[in-house]
Amino acid sequence: MSEFPRNDLETAMLQAADDPVARPDFYAALLQARIYVIGDVSADLPDGEFRISEGDTISLANFEFEDGQPYIPFFTSLEALNEAVSGETPYLSIGTRELLDSTRGNFLVLNPGQDIAKEFTPAEITHLLDGTPISGTGEYQLDKGVAVQISPPEDEPVELIDALTRLFSRHGAIKRAFYAQMLVETQDKPLSLVIALDTDGGMDRLIREMQMVIPDTAPEDLPVDIVVLGDANSLVDQYFRTVNIAPFYERSWGQRLRGFFVKS
Numbered sequence: 001m002s003e004f005p006r007n008d009l010e011t012a013m014l015q016a017a018d019d020p021v022a023r024p025d026f027y028a029a030l031l032q033a034r035i036y037v038i039g040d041v042s043a044d045l046p047d048g049e050f051r052i053s054e055g056d057t058i059s060l061a062n063f064e065f066e067d068g069q070p071y072i073p074f075f076t077s078l079e080a081l082n083e084a085v086s087g088e089t090p091y092l093s094i095g096t097r098e099l100l101d102s103t104r105g106n107f108l109v110l111n112p113g114q115d116i117a118k119e120f121t122p123a124e125i126t127h128l129l130d131g132t133p134i135s136g137t138g139e140y141q142l143d144k145g146v147a148v149q150i151s152p153p154e155d156e157p158v159e160l161i162d163a164l165t166r167l168f169s170r171h172g173a174i175k176r177a178f179y180a181q182m183l184v185e186t187q188d189k190p191l192s193l194v195i196a197l198d199t200d201g202g203m204d205r206l207i208r209e210m211q212m213v214i215p216d217t218a219p220e221d222l223p224v225d226i227v228v229l230g231d232a233n234s235l236v237d238q239y240f241r242t243v244n245i246a247p248f249y250e251r252s253w254g255q256r257l258r259g260f261f262v263k264s
Contacts, residue, residue: 004116006077008029024167027128034096036080037092038060038061040090071108101129104125131208150239152245153180154181160193160224161179162217165248165249167206167213168251178195181193192224193218194227197228
C-alpha cells in the first residue's frame with residue numbers, strides 16, 4: 001500500500017480520523033475537492049480529460065458490505081483507487097458535491113480497502129449537502145404533563161467537553177458555554193445532556209459543526225440537546241440564571257474551566 005497521506009485532502013482525512021474536532025474541516029475540504037470514482041460515461045467521448053454534458057449517463061461501480069448492502073466507492077487519490085481494484089479499470093474524476101448530490105439515497109464509502117476509510121449513509125449525505133440534522137439522532141418524545149428537571153450531571157462527559165472546548169475556541173460567536181443533564185422523575189437514567197450557549201449570534205455554521213463532533217464524543221446512548229440562551233421563558237435559561245454554575249468554556253481565555261461552582 002502506498003504512502004498516506006498523498007495530498008491535502010488525505011492529510012485532512014488523517015487528522016479527522018484521530019480528532020473529532022478536525023472533522024468539520026475535513027468535510028468542508030471534501031465537499032470542495034475532486035475525487036475519483038470507478039466508472040465511465042455512456043457517450044462517445046475521447047480518452048483523457050473531457051467535460052460531461054447534460055444528458056450523459058455515468059455508470060458507477062458498486063461494491064458490497066458483508067451483509068450484501070451495496071455501496072458506491074470513491075477515492076481521495078488515483079493511488080487509492082488503483083489499490084482497490086485489479087487490472088485496468090475505467091475511472092472518472094468528479095467534484096465530491098456533484099457526486100453526492102447525484103447519488104442521493106445510496107450508501108458511499110470513501111477509500112474502501114485503505115487503512116483509513118469513511119462510510120457515508122444517505123442521512124449523512126443529506127446532512128452534509130443540506131445542513132439538515134441526521135434523522136433519528138438524539139431524538140426523544142415525552143408524554144404531555146411529564147415533569148422535567150435540570151441538574152449537574154453525575155458523570156462528567158470529559159471527552160465531549162474537551163472536544164467542544166477546542167471547537168468553540170475556533171469560533172468568535174461563543175461567549176460562554178455550560179452543560180447540565182435533563183432528568184425525568186420516572187426514569188433512572190438522564191433524558192439528555194444539555195449544552196447551553198451564550199452567543200453573539202451567527203450560530204448556523206457552528207451548530208452544524210457541533211452536530212459533526214458530538215456523535216463521536218458524547219456518552220453512548222445519551223442524546224445531546226443544544227440550547228442557545230436568551231429566552232427568558234425557557235427552562236434551561238431559568239436554570240442557569242438561578243444556579244451558580246461556572247461555564248466549561250469562556251471566550252475571554254478559551255480554555256476549560258474545572259468544577260461546577262464559581263469560587264469567590
